[in-house]
Each structure stands twice: as C-alpha cells, then as structure tokens.
Amino acid sequence: MDGDGIDPAALPRRGPVYRELASAGARFVELRGGAVAESFAADAGTETRAARRLALADLSLLPCLGFRGREAVDWLRRQGVDVGDRNNRAYRQPDGALAARMAPGEALLFGDVADESDLCERLADAASIDEEVEAFPVPWGDGYFRFLVSGKRAADMFAKVCGVDLRTDRFPPLDIARTSMARTSVAVVRDDLGDTPAYHVLGDVASASYLLACLRDAMEEFDGALAGLGAVRRLAGA
Amino acid sequence: MTGVNRLPAPAGSLIDRSRTRTFRFEGRPVDGFAGDTIASALAANDVWVLSRSFKYRRPRGALTMAGQDANALVQLPGRPNVPADVEPVADGLDVRGQNYDGSLMRDRGAWIGRLRRFLPVGFYYKAFYKPRGAWRLWAPLIRRRAGLGRVDAAAPRGRFDKAYLFCDVLAVGGGPAGMSAALAAAEAGAEVILVDENPVLGGALNYARFDAAGAAAARERRRLVDAVAARDGIEAMTDTIANGWFADNFVALIRGNRMFKVRAKEVVLATGAMEQPLVFRNNDLPRVMMGSAAQRLIRLYGVRPGTRAVVATANDDGYGVALDLADAGVRVAAVADLRPEPGGGGMAAAAEARGIRIETGHTVSSAIPGAGGRSVRGAVLSRIEGRGVCRGGETVDCDLVCMSVGYAPAAQLACHDGGRLAMDEGTATFVPRDLPAHGRAAGSVNGTHALDAVLAEGARAGWRAAAALGLDAGAGPAVPEAGGADDRNHDWPLFPHDDGKDFVDFDEDLQVRDILNACADGFDDIELAKRYTTVGMGPSQGRHSALNALRLVHRATGRPLADAAPTTVRPPYAAETFGVLAGRHFEPVRHTPMHHRHLEAGARMMVAGDWLRPSFYGAPHDRERRVLEEVRAVRGGVGMLDVSTLGGIEVRGPDAAEFLDRMYTFTYARQPVGRGRYLMMCDETGVIVDDGVTCRFHERHFYVTTTSSGASSVYREMLWWNAQWRLAVDISDVTGAYAAISLAGPWARKVLDPLTDGIELSLAAFPYMAVRTGRVAGIPARLLRIGFVGELGFELHVPASQGEALWDALMSAGEPCGIRPFGLEAQRVLRLEKGHIIIGQDTDDLTYPAEADMTWAISRKKPFFVGGRANRVHESRPLRRKLVGFAIRDPEAPVPEECHLTLRGNDIAGRVTSVARSEALGCVVGLAYVAPEQAVTGATFPIKVGPRRFLEAEVAPLPFYDPDNRRQEM
DSSP, X not given: OOTTSOOGGGSSBOXXXXXXXXXXXXXXXXXXXXXXXXXXXXXXHHHHHHHHHSEEEEOTTSOEEEEXXXXXXXXXXXXXXXXXXXXXXXXXXXXXXXXXXXXXXXXXXXXOTTOOOOHHHHHHHXXXXXXXXXXXXXXXXXXXXXXXXXXXXXXXXXXXXXXXXXXXXXXXXXXXXEEEEXXXXXXXXXXXXXXXXXXXXXXEGGGHHHHHHHHHHHHHTTTOEEOOHHHHHHHHTO | OOSTTBOXXXXXXXXXXXXXXXXXXXXXXXXXXXXXXXHHHHHHTTOOOOEEOTTTOOEEOOSSSSSOSSTTEEXXXXXXXXETTTSBOOTTOEEBOOSOSBOSSSBGGXXXXXXXXXXXXXXXXXXXSOSTTHHHHHHHHHHHHSOSOOOOTTSOOOOOEEEEEEEEEEEEOOSHHHHHHHHHHHHTTOOEEEEOSSSSSOGGGGTOOOSTTSOHHHHXXXXXXXXXXXXXXXXXXXXXXXXXXXXXXXXXXXXXXXXXXXXXXXXXXOOOEEEOOOBOBTTTSTTEEEHHXXXXXXXXXXXXXXXXXXXXXXXXXHHHHHHHHXXXXXXXXXXXXXXXXXXXXXXXXXXXXXXXXXXXXXXEEEEEXXXXXXXXXXXXXXXXXXXXXXXXXXXXXXXXEEEESOEEEOOHXXXXXXXXXXXXXXXXXXXXXXXXXXXXXXXXXXXXXXHHHHHHHHHHHHXXXXXHTTOOOOSOOOOOOOOXXXXXXXXXXXXXXXXXXXXXXXXXXXXXXXXXXXXXXXXXXXXXXXXXXXXXOXXXXXXXXXXXXXXXXXXXXXXXXXXXXOOOOXXXXXXXXXXXXXXXXXXXXXXXXXXXHHHHTTEEEEEETTEEEXXXXXXXXXXXXXXXXXXXXXXXXXXXXXXXXSEEEEEESTTHHHHHHHHBSSOOTTOOTTBEEEEEEEOTTSOEEEEEEEEEEETTEEEEEEOXXXXXXXXXXXXXXXXXXXXXXXXXXXXXXEEEEEEESTTHXXXXXXXXXXXXXXXXXXXXXXXXXXXXXXEEEEEEOOOSSSXXXXXXXXXXXXXXXXXXXXXXXXXXXXXXXXXXXXXHHHHHHTTOOOTTTTOOTTOOTTTTTOGGGOOSSSSOOTTHHHHHHHHTSOOXXXXXXXXXXXXXXXXXXXXXXXXXXXEEEEEEEEEEEETTTTEEEEXXXXXXXXXXXXXXXXXEXXXXXXXXXXXXXXXXXXXXXXTTTO
C-alpha cells in the first residue's frame, strides 16, 4: 500500500473496491474504522479538474442506512427527518445528509461528504425491534456500494451503460432513478457538488468490482479518472 | 489532380483536393482524395470493375454509388463484403475484389457463365440430390465456388461498443424531408435527433438536379443545413445508419464501431427512395448504372462517369441526369425516354435545347459489352411496341448507360415494426402503409418527389410529431399538395431478351427467365419464388429486385399487381458487423467480500449463478489431491468455507411467523427465539424450490437464509405472495449486506472461542441449531450453530465490510490448528457423506418432498402453506421414483457420473444426482432416483455408466456418515 497513507487491510472495515483503488494509486485516510481514498493525483488541482470533467469516487464507507416498513416514512418524520412527499426523490437534511425516499415504505439515508452528519447513527440507535412500529433498519451501508460520479461528461458516460436519460436537463438535482447499469441493478441519485453535476450510484456491494470496471472502461472515452474524497469535498465546498 | 476522370471544382463536394490518399487495389497503387470512396477514387482512375458476380462471375461495377448493391462489395484486410461505393479511402488501405480465381480482370472461373443455359434457377435442387448422399459430395464444391468475401479469423480485434441516445423526435434521413421535419419539431420545442447514413446532410439535394438550371438543390440544401445547424434542439448525426425499428420506437443506430439505442417518442421516416433498374440485356455491365449514381460521381466526388453516354429514362429526372452529364463534359449520345412524350417540367426542353438527342417511346434493349464484358461500348435503342416488348434497334456508341426509370421507397425500417409496403398502381411502385404507432413518413419514401411538396410534407410531419408530444406547436403547416409522383415510375421497365443476360437480381445473377421458370415450376407466389430462386436474398436484400420480380410473378400468374405485396422485410436494414452485434457485452459477476483472499490462497474459482466461488485451493492438475486434503481438514481438524453467497432475507413484523408458516413447509410460530430451524419451500405445484435455515432473533424478527442461486427468486416469491396476503411484515433481501463464513470441524470451537466476546460456545450453552448475536474478533456477528458437512460447525454472519477482517482473524486464530479454507468441491463431498441434498442438483423441476424423502420437513398441523394442497394430491398417488442413498462397495469400480441413468430391468428408473468417492466411508457413495420398489435398504440396482457398461449399486441408509449425528452435535 501507499507508504504515504494507511493500509486499508489493517482496518476492520474495508471498502468493496479498495484493492482497485490502491492499484490506481490511491492515498487512503481512515474514516469510521475503514480506509477511504483521499486522493489519487499528485496535486489537488489536477484531481479537482478531473472531478469537474468526469471522475468517480468511492464513498462506500461513508454512513448509509435504509429503513423499510409500512410506517417507515412516518417514523422517520417523527425522528425529525425530512422525507418529503414524493417517491424517487431525495431530500437534503439541515446537517447535509440526504434522505432518499425510494418507495412508499422505503427510505435510504446517507451521510454528507464532509462526514459531519450523525443522522445514520442517531436513527440506528433509535430504531428498535422492541418498538411495535413497522419501521425496520436495513444495513445498506454494508449491502450497497456507493460511487459518486461527477463532472460535465457524466451523463454522456452513463449513456454507455444505462438506458435512463440522466442528462442534467432531464434528470433534476435530487431526483432518483432505480434502473440497471451494465445489467446490474442500481439506484442513481443526482446530488451536484456545487456547480458540478454529480450522481450517487448505489448497488449491490457484491457487484461493486464489476461495475467499477465497467464504469472505468466507459469513462476512458471522456478522459475520466478516479477521484478521492478530497476532490469531492473541495467541489462540494465542504 | 488524381485520376484521368477527375472533374474540376466545384464538382466533388465531398472531396478535399488538398489531401491525397493512396491505397492499393488488386495490388496496384491508386491515388484519391480525402472524402473519396474506394469506388469513386477507382472511377477517377478509370477503374470500373469492382467485383465478380455471385454465380456467373460476370464483371461488375458500381450500380448505385450509395452502398445499396452487391456489385460494389470488396475485400479489405479483416473485413469482407465492404461496399466500396461508400467506404472512404485511406492511406495504405489494401483493397481486393471478391469471388474470382486468378485476377479480378481475368477470372479463370468466368467460364461458368458460358454454361448459363445449363444452370437454370434451382438446378442444384434437381441435379445434386440424387443418388442419396450425393449432395454431401457436391456441396463443398459448390460452396467453394459461391460466396463473396472471406472472413479472416486472425484479423485484429476492433473496439466496438454500444450507447443509449435520448430524444423526443427521431428523424431518420437527412434529406429535404428529414431536415424540414427536424426543424419543424425543434421549433415547437422538441428535442430532435436527425440521422443520415451519408457523411453530410442534404440527401438528394447533394447530387440530384431539381430544376433545369441546376441551382435549386444547392440553394435549398444550404438553407436547410444552415437552419439545422443554427437551431437548438437538433443533434445531427451523419455517417449514422438507422438499422432497425423495434417495438415502442426503439431504433438501433450504427455509427462506426458503435451502436446507439434510441427510444424515441416520435419517429419521422424520411429515408428517401431507391432508384430502380431497367431490365435489358447486359444491364449488369460495368458502367451501366443508375442515373443517380452518375450524378453522385459528378457532384459528390468530381468524377466524370464516362465520355459518351446513353440515358434510359421514364421521368424528368433522367433529363436532369443528361444535363448533369453534359455539364460534366460527357457527350450524351441519346436519351431514350420510355414514355410516349417527355414530361412538362422543363428539363426535357432544356436537354433538347442543349442539342441532346431524345428518342421518346424508346428503350435501351441491350448494352454492347466491351472486351471481356468489363465495359460498355454501345447501347441498342429500340422502339417500344407494347408492355415489355420492343422491336428493331439502333446501336449507339457509348461507354456509359444511365438508368432513370423509377423508384422504390426506402421504407424497410417501417416494416420492422409492423408496417408494410403495398403496391400502388397509380404510382407504379410500393408505398409504406400501417406505420408503427408514433411514426410517420415524409418525402420520397412516401412517394412524394417534387421538392416543394417534399419540404412541405417534411415540415408537416415534424409539426405533427411535436403536436403528438403535447408541445405547443401552433397552427400546422398547410397540407402539402399532391407531390407529382405520378409519372416517375414506369409501370413495366422490363425488356427481356431471347438470349437472356437481362438481370432482375444482380446479387444472385437472376434473369427474367429464372423468375418465369420458377413460376412455371409451380412456385407461383412471390414468397415461394423468392425461396426457390433466392431473388431478394442477396446482400442488397431486394432493394433493386423486389419490385421487378413481383411484377414478373404477378404477370406470369395472371394476378393484378394491385394485390401484390413484397416479401417480408426484417431487420437489419443494412449489413451489420459481428463486432457491432457483439460489442460491449455486459456479463455481471458478483464477488464475496473475501474474494481476493481466495485468489491469494490459490483458489480455482467457479461460476455459481452470478457469483464466483472457490472450487478448491491449489493448482488445477492437483485438484483431486487438494479436494481430498480439504475434506480431511474438515473431518480431522478445522476448515472454513465462504458462504456469503447464501441468500439472506430479513423477515420482520408482527406477522413474521405467520408469513413464514405460509411460505415454508415447516412450522415457525412456535420456533423459540434464539433457535434456528430448517426451511423447505415448495411452489404451488408442490415442487421443492429452495431450502435454508431460519433464525429467530426476536418474536417479530426472523433471519432467513436461502440457497445461493435461490436468493433473488425466493425474495421475489415472498414479495409476490405478500402483495396478496398483505400481512404485517417487511421483507428485505440483505444478501449482499452480510459476509458469512462456515467454520467446521472438530476443532471449530477451539478456533472460535478466543475470538468471541461474551458468547458461551459450550454445547450446553450453545447447542446444535441455536443462534446467537454477539461479537467475533470485535465484529458484530450473527452466530448459527448449524452444520451442512456433518461436523461441529458455526456459521458466522457479519457486516460485509468486515467479512475480510473476520476471515483474516479466523485464519490467524486457526493457524495452530492447521485451519485451511475449503471450496465447493470439498463441501459437496462432505455434505454427500452426511446425506444432505442440494436443491437443484438432487432435485429437479418435478421433485416433490415425498420423492426426495423430505416429508419430515412438512408440518401436517397448519392449515396452509404454498404447495401444501398439491403435496397432499401427490401423496395420495403412488410414488413413481424415490431419491435414495447408494454405495458401490467394489473398490475397483469406476465412479459413476452425475446424470448417469439408473435402471429397473430395461427401463429407465432415474438418474444419479450426486456421487463421490468417500475416503471416510471407504467406498463410492451417492444419491440417485430409483423406482419406489428399489428404494429398500440393501436392494441393488444397476447404473448405466456407458454403452453396455453397468455398475451394481446398493441402496444405503442416510446419512452415510455419523448416522447418530454425534459429531455435528458435539
């Protein structure tokens, strides 16, 4: 592993594609018991420019938690979460976290890129099977990978692997598409980083390596690159 | 200037005279310009023979200059059958002709043409199938002679891929109609994709002459192209071919090595029309070409197509050809107008004013071949005396014959999704009918040819498409007036010759008499005649033969043409390369969190559904020994198996137990918290479809495991059933969220004990089939005290992100005990020794529980479970087969294979489902279906292991290994 950073295999939580990221020259930092790729390029400016053009960052180790059940949405509201009134739409929380309302009885919460939100931990602690409420936590933080694809060419790249029109004028910020990407089921949530278009791509963690390879292959045409959490935070102004 | 036939600018709108391109044709260097096609560059250098015909090996040259015919197919390195008339030249390109022996110009196989009389259509059906078996001798000889290009299996691989495109309106065809449609739709706010197969927009405006002065086309083209470029909302894609129009406006576009998949809300088909040939003797000679081909050579490539020309026409467009030829310095020896009088559009008058000889009521009845049939040296003009009848003749010297006798719509796309072509006797050609929903046609594909009418029709089609989208499109453009298509198509442009060579289908070398003979042989419908003669089945797919063949068949059978319909048109519109079809194929694969640890340990991975799983650890040549070592490790020490692929489903809610009682055969309402229980699932027909274990962690919470391959289908079934039952339960598939490791062997407890934090592992505290939650190596875990391999075992389910850390911790903790990972092959031996079945391997799509001796897993007390009623019916009937364990005691006997048949007398009783040589048991053991009366312990039955080879197997009680279960419950 990179002598300048930490070894992901030395930590208990390991991202689904940490080897691929390490092979691409990632420098890792510790985050929540795991290692996330902080940067790839030698200088921050290069990586930030790449992220504006087309880049993929692995955010799989950032907090993510699902809730399902007939009363899930109401229960989340009672916990102070804004889950809006539309399905397939994400709602920004005051602390920067997102609450993605996937279906009438399903929501997905994920932490902000600055990792300042404690929403997921708070709700995980609040949920209890002893409560006779039909709102059940689902460990999507482990079940899903979470890639953030950013840049002005992102939609062009997605068109090579996905049949849903994700162009910025057709797929508004915070909209959600549940679709197939390279024949793998994913959820796509648009979540721009400042003025740079960006999309969370979430899917079965067991398919993370496969889809990463597909996306990197599709990105080549547009000179896409891997980006670290640092570049993502810079674009987000976090 | 490159080439003796090159014309000065402004002729040649597509070529860049500042950039020379040198390629080789038949080994000789040829110079062209960037923008030239292979055929245009050759023509500029006075090379007109491009290929040899399919059957008679006749020299052939460009016919359409539009990539629509087989005459222009050439061989490139690694690419056969490339249309030379649209393939751009490139430096260093090595181009060869196709289908000849010796050289293209002097084909040693051309003698076959002299046997033409003895090779009538269908001759090989009649000649080569007797005596019996003769075809096997003839076929290789015939196939060696026939064919086109050659596939080079060693050709370097290209990079092909696919992508999606999105739009509101897809306008197919970048001519005047398509551009007008695109503009009208975009002006209304629609997002439009405009595609054209040519390198520039413009369609016929690029090469055809629409007025006597020859100025209208260029003016109109400039106006439209500029407007398209200036209009937001139009993406123009040139060099792009729309190759298939499928359900719900799913259109496949191909550009270079990429296929684009478009789902358009509205489609405007503006694909134009294809000029049709005149049928006369020697109408296939090089430099007998469509009038539009000559115009393309002149206008697009700056190539003079001849020095002295005869134009055969049946419309004013032919006069436009004559005028263009004259403008290019070609002496037009004559225009033979098949009509009694020329049209009144002014073109004929302009030709006459230029001193061009016009012979009305005449046709070209024959072309006079030059040396070797490689050129034209004259044409015979004959007076038309009736439908397809001409008399007399005057030979006119010429080296070029142009044909402008009519059009057929390029409407193939419309037929891919339910549209059809119908014969319109008024216009003497096909017209598209019953277009797909949200599709409309405009321009010459619709039979509209006059430029003003084409523009109006295109604009209206675009407006209608926008209106259909719900856009505020305003008042629509005026309905176009009748487009003047009435006299463009001659109703009988066929003048058969007694000596033949009057080709109807150039691809297949079919002459008029071939079609007529097919009818005489009883193939009196176009669909039958097509299959007998192969008319329309060549590379150009009937583009130039369908109309004339249909005319001939209907005339020969005495049926009116009004009833005629062409043969079925199927996608693709143009030939596709295998690369485009195969390019960028996604094959998802799933990895467990420990995947890389397996690779690092030398695992041989195998595909198991979507997953990759370790088969065994070690070199392939060492497989048997490695599998045996892994089995020994589990039986004698401790091993660990990655079982993350097992499905994991959370079932939570007040009705969770009731839900499981309905879904599975056992009963779960009284399953204690902290206990696991076997699960078996049947479908509604009572067939076993899955099994697993359920762990009750709370009164309202069950964690259900499924087979690896069954996870998604079980989850789907659960959702489907509960959509009807509406029980208060939530079902979540968390397969990927958990990594799971099976730790098995007599030392399993010893390995696990130091890693657990606060979980008592003793038999008393944590008995067989108990489940616990806690921490293992600091990782939150679900612990299941279950066993599939017949030894003391624990299944540890932990968050996926920490699966690899758990694996590492167990490997470290187990090192003193000699722990080793084992793969699926060892697991299958171990579980077989224990007599456990694998759903899908030991069962099939008909196996119900009684057959598999699994009725012990059915609760008889609950009122309902899926498949319960069917099972009661099954059980009320006699068994027809039964799954039994068997042993083969003979140590010298070979090991049968799975699916070897079991017999009862001479009848098939069943098959072997699992089998292995067991070191622990000292014999071969397996599972097999046998007849019910054979399913008695100690009875024997034969297994057929080869032709007349049988093994004697003995029915043995299950489990084979540790029948008292002391080892797994220790």
